[in-house]
Amino acid sequence: MASAKDILKRIKDEEIEWVDLRFTDPKGKWQHLTMVSSVLGEDELEDGLMFDGSSIEGWKAINESDMILKPDLDAIYIDPFSATPMMILFCDIVEPSSGDLYARDPRSTAKRAESFVKAAGFGDTVYVGPEAEFFMFDDVKFYDGYAGNGFKIDDIELPGNSDKEYDTGNLGHRPRAKGGYFPVAPVDSCMDIRGEMVATMLEMGLPCDKHHHEVAAAQHELGLTFGTLVTTADRMQIYKYVVMMVAQAYGKTATFMPKPIMTDNGSGMHTHISIWDGGDNTFAGNGYAGLSDNCLYFVGGVIKHAKALNAFTNPTTNSYKRLVPGYEAPVLLAYSARNRSASCRIPYGSGTKSKRVEFRFPDAMANPYLCYAALLMAGLDGIKNKIHPGEAMDKNLYDLPPAELAEVPTVCGSLREALESLAADHAFLVEGGVFTEDQIEAYLELKWPEVLRWETTPAACEFDMYYSA
Numbered sequence: 001m002a003s004a005k006d007i008l009k010r011i012k013d014e015e016i017e018w019v020d021l022r023f024t025d026p027k028g029k030w031q032h033l034t035m036v037s038s039v040l041g042e043d044e045l046e047d048g049l050m051f052d053g054s055s056i057e058g059w060k061a062i063n064e065s066d067m068i069l070k071p072d073l074d075a076i077y078i079d080p081f082s083a084t085p086m087m088i089l090f091c092d093i094v095e096p097s098s099g100d101l102y103a104r105d106p107r108s109t110a111k112r113a114e115s116f117v118k119a120a121g122f123g124d125t126v127y128v129g130p131e132a133e134f135f136m137f138d139d140v141k142f143y144d145g146y147a148g149n150g151f152k153i154d155d156i157e158l159p160g161n162s163d164k165e166y167d168t169g170n171l172g173h174r175p176r177a178k179g180g181y182f183p184v185a186p187v188d189s190c191m192d193i194r195g196e197m198v199a200t201m202l203e204m205g206l207p208c209d210k211h212h213h214e215v216a217a218a219q220h221e222l223g224l225t226f227g228t229l230v231t232t233a234d235r236m237q238i239y240k241y242v243v244m245m246v247a248q249a250y251g252k253t254a255t256f257m258p259k260p261i262m263t264d265n266g267s268g269m270h271t272h273i274s275i276w277d278g279g280d281n282t283f284a285g286n287g288y289a290g291l292s293d294n295c296l297y298f299v300g301g302v303i304k305h306a307k308a309l310n311a312f313t314n315p316t317t318n319s320y321k322r323l324v325p326g327y328e329a330p331v332l333l334a335y336s337a338r339n340r341s342a343s344c345r346i347p348y349g350s351g352t353k354s355k356r357v358e359f360r361f362p363d364a365m366a367n368p369y370l371c372y373a374a375l376l377m378a379g380l381d382g383i384k385n386k387i388h389p390g391e392a393m394d395k396n397l398y399d400l401p402p403a404e405l406a407e408v409p410t411v412c413g414s415l416r417e418a419l420e421s422l423a424a425d426h427a428f429l430v431e432g433g434v435f436t437e438d439q440i441e442a443y444l445e446l447k448w449p450e451v452l453r454w455e456t457t458p459a460a461c462e463f464d465m466y467y468s469a
Contacts, residue, residue, distance in 0.1 A: 007073055008040075014085060015085055016078075027057065028369075052067075068093070071089040071091050075234055077205065081245045115432075126228060127272075127274050128233075128372050137154065175188075178216065179215075181214060191211075193247065194212075214267075216261060219267060232372065266321065268330075269366060270360045272358045280352075283298070295355065303333045303334075303343075306378075309378055310418035313361060313375065316415065317450055334389075336393050340360070344357055344359055344389075374429060377428055415447065423444060
């Protein structure tokens with residue numbers, strides 16, 4: 001583990017001018033406070049710095065605003081985008097009155113989840129591997145006002161631009177709708193941009209293995225490989241930051257919105273999870289697809305609590321425009337080693353080390369700390385109570401007869417349903433004090449205005465459907 005002296009020596013040796021203290025708010029947005037490096041000493045690095053927590057949505061009231069921003073000295077990165085040398089320090093939030101990790105701090109929640117796994121005897125290490133998809137566009141315009149609202153997206157790859165007039169001429173090479181997976185350049189117009197994103201993350205020390213175009217036009221994915229739960233959540237914050245910053249440097253704009261385009265595939269964050277103990281994968285066994293009973297119980301717990309989990313794994317109104325049948329969306333709560341229409345997939349692996357479960361319904365608008373911690377807690381509840389998920393569904397779930405399809409449970413159909421489900425089903429989350437009742441209540445209070453804004457805002461399609469009715 002690094003010490004404060006180690007950090008100060010590195011700051012001096014590498015002539016670091018700025019130290020950026022970063023933390024994550026309840027919605028998942030990365031926040032920061034930039035300090036002149038010369039004002040930081042051992043005390044500040046070890047004890048943290050005071051800041052106003054009342055300015056962060058979903059946290060403190062104005063009359064109890066003082067909080068401590070405490071650097072994690074083992075979570076350090078150099079920012080490749082700063083004009084002058086800058087060190088990023090991930091921080092936890094600490095209650096000044098008690099010295100405890102703040103219950104509403106997402107990163108602290110993820111740390112408590114990791115500790116709970118060990119304390120409760122489930123294992124000693126949780127590995128998480130996310131696959132976050134995103135869109136890149138050339139131009140995005142939107143407005144939402146008293147007398148109207150609307151948006152317009154443009155990108156050189158969009159199929160509708162096949163007859164557009166460009167100053168340099170229309171070169172014609174672009175993917176069709178649902179045709180982006182994955183032809184080579186020049187149809188794939190962003191190979192070099194994605195390459196720079198991956199190279200930047202490798203330079204920062206993140207484990208990456210690939211990049212590729214995704215199914216939709218202007219949709220992409222970078223390969224961030226697995227790590228422990230908190231570390232992977234940290235890396236996902238860097239992933240999103242690098243994607244947005246590199247895209248902007250190329251004059252493009254990136255978004256992790258799950259469904260910005262109506263008639264093409266949406267973006268998800270398929271999340272792989274396994275639990276290890278003493279160097280052994282507890283998810284490996286002699287059952288279906290080489291899985292252990294514990295792994296199947298883990299799947300059972302996630303399926304049982306999936307609708308409550310949606311409040312964290314799919315936390316936006318836009319998330320549920322992706323979670324509809326017909327666009328490879330994993331809406332059906334079943335598990336399978338053979339098809340991707342199941343929300344819980346068992347990836348192929350030739351050895352015990354590769355055994356894991358891929359949960360396909362999360363999207364990258366999720367706060368990664370809360371998303372991974374919540375999935376873990378649901379799975380642990382399944383192990384604790386031996387909740388078996390039933391038989392695997394190895395057929396194409398979208399081809400099932402209506403009567404049989406009606407028997408398969410689904411994820412939520414709206415953010416409203418997800419928040420109501422979380423309010424009714426969260427005892428599994430507060431086990432071991434990982435989440436708290438206060439934290440869940442504050443999160444629900446934070447998210448309800450989004451539901452109400454969406455439900456009370458007229459949309460352009462409603463004018464099309466109803467104006468002359």
